[in-house]
Amino acid sequence: MAHSDDLTRRMLLKGAAGATALAGLGMPAIVKAQSDVIRIGHLTPVTGFLGPLGEFAQMGVKLAAEEINAAGGVLGRKVELVIEDSVNPQTASAKAERLIERDKVAMIIGEISSASALAIGQVANRTKTVFINTGANSDALRGASCNPFMFHIEAANSMMVTAVGTYLKTENMIKGKKWYSLTADYAFGHDLFRVAKKFVTENGGEFIGEELVPTDATDFSPYLLKIRQAQPDIVASNLAGNQITNFIKQYAEYGLQFPITGFGFDTAVAWGAGKGNFSGIWPLIWHHMVDTPSSKKFVETFTKKYGKPPENQCWGDYNSLKIVAQSFTEMKTADPQKLAEHLRKGAKFDILKGREGYFRAYDNQMVQEMYAVRAKDADKMKDQWDIYDPLGSVPGLNEDLEVLAPPKDGTCKMQA
């Protein structure tokens, strides 16, 4: 009797476990093979908590492919995308191998999760295929885990921290201030908090609270009560993905008045927060209000095609494919082996910013400008996309771009 009682309960528990696996499943979109095309693999999570960003990544890379093909392709050949959902590190690794060995892609673009990027990077290194990381921020990928075939158009955590930190300093928000931080409790959050804490304490700030928040937390109220109790001067978010949306919404719900800021940020999570909830100063690798001719043109084309402005994640995947196409054209060959060498030689690329960017040979990080934005008051918003004002770009115009790049601390040892 008790046995069958247990059976149903076990079933229920299994069900609960199954439910959590729900988000992990997705469908591959394999583009049919054609002769004489250059195939590029695109591998990024489109399900799970990074899914919203992955969707923007796919929009970006598809637009780039369309534009390249409309202009006659690369070396007279069309670019063909093979697009996959990377899901998690294990799947990402398996799919990267399949893209390279079965689909014979020339190189791979994508990823957002640092753990999955590491897995793809290892496959890239083993098969000597270029992988351009468009969304993973962990500094370790540019440090101890670096390799000659993994390139990063996405900023490292330390670049995000320096970008927003520069503006926080000018607003007198660091020196002598009491900080309270909420950090996503996984590799990305830990890495981000480590560099953020270093920056804040070096500039005279002090942390009076450092909380780790599990990634599956949807209710932030106990944390908000603790923040209210601690009475900090600044509240800092090192959260990730949908966590930031929930945090921003509930912070406004509890009516806390301490200024907020964050070291990691994506526009989509703030677009999703809703009117009157978003506040604070945040860093971005690029945003749709960047005032350069090429950026404006990209925003215009994108908005026309998709009915909404591009999110910062679109920028990385769009530019990566453009960079690869430009490189193949300059190299006069689509030889995957030579691409890495070419990129590391310091070729400059228009990446829709005030200054051109380039990959530096030390860690394959793209050296580039970054931006900070300040949330707009709800009554000044023109539409649902108009949520912040640009604060400007870093580094300053008379500074070397490389001051923003991660320190060359010798942790990255490229095997030749």
Add this chain to the structure above:
Amino acid sequence: MAFVFLLEQVLNGLLVGAYYLLIALGLSLIFSLGGIVNLSHGAFYAVGAYLAVTLTSWIGFAGAFVASPLLVALLGVVIERLLFRRFYRADPILSLLLTFGLAMIIEQSLRIIFGASPLPFSIPTALRGQVFLGSFIYPRYRLIIFGVALAAVLATWFLVYRTAFGRVVRAGVQNPDMVGALGISLQPYMTAVAALGIGLAGLAGVLLAPISGVHPAMGAEILTAAFVVVVIGGLGSFWGVIAAAALVGVVRGLTIYFFPPAGEASMYLLMALVLLLRPRGLLGERIQKFE
């Protein structure tokens, strides 16, 4: 002073408990009365939230608050008629697979229609603001959720335990053949139960949309917690679910006060502990149907 802060966390935990209760109540209802382990419950919660966002721009939040749970309940009627009905007497593993598939279909449909990005949605201006009791802070909107959850619980209890409708449904759980022999067709009653349970998921979706991200996976995100509450409360126990929701809210709040990284793990530890000491859950009964 520390005591005051602890008390604040306990009281806030009760408010959070209302949040868990709203989601778990319908899940428990469909399981205890229909015997279906509804893995698609979270998906209906998400549909409720998406409907709230869509309808608010047409008929305002008050209109959406009434209309979207009703629409989700209507969807529940269709699902019960076409699908659930065939599985009441079948091996529970089949309904598990069915609802698992249903959850995936709904989540992917939301993704295809609305995109993967969270949709912007806020608390209506009139319901914003905080209430201060001494040094304690309560967002007005959470108090409203608490009130609605309480009303939903009372109404459900009244319906199931104090009306002729409820008597037939409960008799059907005990002995469907006898109910049939008495000349009562159970089918419309089971349709109503499924509509009620799924409608409650829709209600939770509307109420929580202003304070949490509205994205396709939002259902999968809360489903596990809802199951934990149902299991701790005891399968098939009405009051057990309420006690468990309050307990989970408070334990989670206190855990976050002392050791934040274990915040979400605390509810699973609590579940393990309850199952070890009292395998049927806090107030669970043996369910004859499965014995």
